[in-house]
Amino acid sequence: xxxxxxxxxxxxxxxxxxxxxxxxxxxxxxxxxxxxxxxxxxxxxxxxxxxxxxxxxxxxxxxxxxxxxxxxxxxxxxxxxxxxxxxxxxxxxxxxxxxxxxxxxxxxxxxxxxxxxxxxxxxxxxxxxxxxxxxxxxxxxxxxxxxxxxxxxxxxxxxxxxxxxxxxxxxxxxxxxxxxxxxxxxxxxxxxxxxxxxxxxxxxxxxxxxxxxxxxxxxxxxxxxxxxxxxxxxxxxxxxxxxxxxxxxxxxxxxxxxxxxxxxxxxxxxxxxxxxxxxxxxxxxxxxxxxxxxxxxxxxxxxxxxxxxxxxxxxxxxxxxxxxxxxxxxxxxxxxxxxxxxxxxxxxxxx
Numbered sequence: 001x002x003x004x005x006x007x008x009x010x011x012x013x014x015x016x017x018x019x020x021x022x023x024x025x026x027x028x029x030x031x032x033x034x035x036x037x038x039x040x041x042x043x044x045x046x047x048x049x050x051x052x053x054x055x056x057x058x059x060x061x062x063x064x065x066x067x068x069x070x071x072x073x074x075x076x077x078x079x080x081x082x083x084x085x086x087x088x089x090x091x092x093x094x095x096x097x098x099x100x101x102x103x104x105x106x107x108x109x110x111x112x113x114x115x116x117x118x119x120x121x122x123x124x125x126x127x128x129x130x131x132x133x134x135x136x137x138x139x140x141x142x143x144x145x146x147x148x149x150x151x152x153x154x155x156x157x158x159x160x161x162x163x164x165x166x167x168x169x170x171x172x173x174x175x176x177x178x179x180x181x182x183x184x185x186x187x188x189x190x191x192x193x194x195x196x197x198x199x200x201x202x203x204x205x206x207x208x209x210x211x212x213x214x215x216x217x218x219x220x221x222x223x224x225x226x227x228x229x230x231x232x233x234x235x236x237x238x239x240x241x242x243x244x245x246x247x248x249x250x251x252x253x254x255x256x257x258x259x260x261x262x263x264x265x266x267x268x269x270x271x272x273x274x275x276x277x278x279x280x281x282x283x284x285x286x287x288x289x290x291x292x293x294x295x296x297x298x299x300x301x302x303x304x305x306x307x308x309x310x311x312x313x314x315x316x317x318x319x320x321x322x323x324x325x326x327x328x329x330x331x332x333x334x335x336x337x338x339x340x341x342x343x344x345x346x347x348x349x350x351x
Contacts, residue, residue, distance in 0.1 A: 007032065007033050007036050008025055008029035008030070008032050008033050009029065010022075011024065011025040011029055012025065012029070012033045014047055016102060017046055017097065017100040017101075017102060018046045018047065018050050018092075018097050018100060019033075019037075019046065019047040019050035019051055019054075020050070020097075021033070021050075021051075021054050026060070027060045030055070030058070031077065033051065034051060034074055034077050034078060035077050035078070037051065037078050038077060038078040038079050038080075044078075044080075044088075045087070045088045045091060045106035045107070045110070046088075046091070046092065046100065046106050048074065048078060048080065048085060048088040048089075049088035049089050049090075049091050049092030049093075050092050051074060052070060052071060052074060052085065052088065052089040052092065053089065053092045053093060055070045055074070056070065071085050071086060071089065087110060090113050091106060091109050091110055091113055094109070094112075094113045094120070095109050095120070099117075099120075099121075101124060101128070103128065104124060104127055104128065105134075107134050108124070108127055108134055108137060109124075111123075111134065111137050111138050111141060112124070112141075115141075123137065123140075123141065126140070143341040143344065143345075146341065146344040146345045146347075146348045147340075147341070147344040149344075149347075149348040149351070150343075150344040150345075150347040150348045153347050153348060153350065153351045155347070155350055155351075156327055158327050158330075158331070158332045158333065159323055159324065159326075159327040159332075159333045159334075159350060160323070160333070160334045160335070161317060161320050161323060161334075161335040161336075161337065161343065161346050161347050161350060162334075162335070162336055162337075162343075163337060163338070163339075163340055163343035164336050164337075164338065165336075165338050166196075166200055166315030166316065166336045166338075167196050167199075167200065169336055171334060171336060172204045172311075172313050172315075172334055172336075173204075174203050174204060175203075175204070175205070175206050175207070176204060176206065176311055177204045177205050177206065177209055177311050177312070177313045178205075178206060178209050178210075178270075178306050178307075178310035178311050178312065179209060179210050179211075179212065179302065179305055179306050179310065179311075179312045179313070180200070180201050180204065180205060180209070180210070180211045180212070180213075180312075180313045180314070180315065181211075181212045181213075181298065181301065181302065181312060181313075181314055181322045182197070182211075182212075182213050182214070182313075182314045182315055182316050182317070182322070183213070183214040183314075183316065183318065183322075184197060184213060184214070184215070184223075184316055185316075186215070186216030186218070186219065187219075188218075188219065191219050191222050191223075191226075193316075194222060194223045194226035194227060195226040195229065197211075197213065197226070197227070197315065197316075198226050198227045198228075198229050198230045198231060199230060200315055201227075201230070201231055201263070201265065202230035202231060202265060204313060205264075205265040206265070206270075207265055207266045208264060208265065208266050208268060208269050208270035209264065209265050209269075209270070210234070210262060210263070210264050210269050210270075210272075210305055211227070211231060211261075211262070211263045211264070211265075212260055212261070212262055212301060212305075213227070213260065213261045213263075214239070214258060214259070214260055215258070215259045215260070215261055216258065216259075217248070217253075217255065217258075217259065218248070218250065218251075220259060223261060224261070227261060227263050228263075231263035231264060231265060232263060232264050232265070232266065232267055233261075233262075233263055234262040234263060234264050234269060235262040235277060236259050236260070236261055236262065236277070237259070237260040237262060237275075237276075237277040237278065237279065237301075238257040238258070238259060238260065238277065238278045238279070239257060239258050239260060239278075239279050239280075239281040239297055240256060240257050240278060240279065240280045240281060241255070241256050241257060241258070241281065242280050242281060242282060243282070257278075260301075272304060272305045272306075273303075273304045273305070274304070275300070275301065275304040275305070276300075279297050279300055279301075281294050281296070281297045282294035282295075282296050282297065294321075295321055295324075295325050298321055298322050298325045298326075299325045299328075299329060302322075302325060302326050302329055302331065303329060306326075306331055307331075308329075308330035308331065309330065309331065309332065310331050310332065311331070311332045311334065312326035312331045312332065312333050312334070313333075313334045313335075313336075314333075314334070314335045314336070315336045316336070316337065316338075317335030317336060317337045317346060318337060318342055318346065319342070319345060319346050319349060320335050320337075320345075320346030320347070320349055320350050322335065323335035323350075324346075324349070324350050
C-alpha cells in the first residue's frame with residue numbers, strides 16, 4: 001500500500017495510520033469505501049475503526065443516520081467478525097490521529113485501549129525505545145497491573161506470601177512446618193534446586209512432617225536421588241491431566257500424568273487420612289502463572305495430610321495456589337517466591 005490511497009472520487013484517504021472522510025461524501029461513496037476495506041491487507045484495524053467512528057455521527061442530506069446496526073453491516077461488507085470490528089472501533093475512539101505513531105502497528109494499541117491516556121503514551125514510548133514485541137508488551141502491562149494491585153492487598157492473618165529466595169529466607173522457623181508442598185521447575189537448569197529443597201525440608205519440617213513435590217518425568221531420577229540425601233522416600237502419586245496430554249518430544253511420549261513425590265522427615269510420617277495416589281487434576285489459572293496448578297488437587301492432599309491450624313509451606317509458590325488453599329482450609333499458609341512479578345501476581349490473586 002502506498003503512503004496514501006484515495007477512494008470514493010478523492011473523498012476518502014487511507015494512510016498507514018488511519019482513514020479520513022470528506023464531509024460531502026455521499027452515502028453510496030461511504031459504503032464503497034467500506035467494501036474497499038474488505039480487500040485491504042495492511043492497517044485495516046485503523047481504517048475500519050475510523051469508518052465506524054465516522055458512521056456513528058454521520059447523517060446524509062435526507063437526515064438518514066447510519067448508526068443503527070452500523071457495526072453489523074460494516075463487518076458483513078468487510079468480511080470481519082463483529083468482535084474484531086468492535087475492537088477496531090474501540091481503538092479508534094481511544095487514539096485519535098495525532099496519537100498514532102507510524103512505526104507502531106495497530107495491534108500494540110489494542111493492548112492499551114483500557115488504560116488512561118498518560119499510561120498509553122508511557123507504554124508506546126517503551127515499545128519504541130525497547131523494541132518490545134506485542135506479547136512482551138502484554139506481559140509487561142499485566143505485571144505492572146499486578147504490582148500495583150499487590151501494594152494495596154491485605155492478606156488474611158493465616159496467609160503469608162513473601163518475595164524471597166527460600167534458600168536464604170528465614171520466614172519459616174526450623175522444625176515448624178507440618179507439610180511442605182511445592183512445584184519446582186522441571187527444566188534441566190533447575191535440577192540443582194532439588195538438593196536445595198531437600199535441605200530446606202530437612203530443616204523446616206517437624207519430625208514426621210511430609211514433603212510433597214510435583215515433578216516432571218525427564219529429571220525424575222535426579223529429583224529422587226537429591227531428596228533421599230536428607231529425607232525418607234514414602235510414595236509417588238500421580239496427577240492425571242484431565243485437560244489433555246502433553247507432548248514430550250525427546251521421547252515421543254504423549255504424557256497424561258505428572259508425578260508427586262512423597263518424602264518425610266524421619267523414618268515414619270505422622271498419622272494422616274487415607275488418600276488416593278492417582279488424582280484427576282484440573283487446569284491451574286495460567287493467567288496468573290504459566291505453571292499454576294489446580295486448586296482442587298492441592299486442597300485434596302492438604303485435607304488428607306494435615307489438620308486445621310497446621311503450617312503448610314510452599315517455598316516456590318508461583319501463583320500462590322498452595323498457601324492460598326491451605327488458608328481457606330483453616331491451615332496456616334506460607335508461600336515464598338523469588339520472582340517479583342510472580343510474587344505480585346500471587347498476592348493480587350489472594351486478595
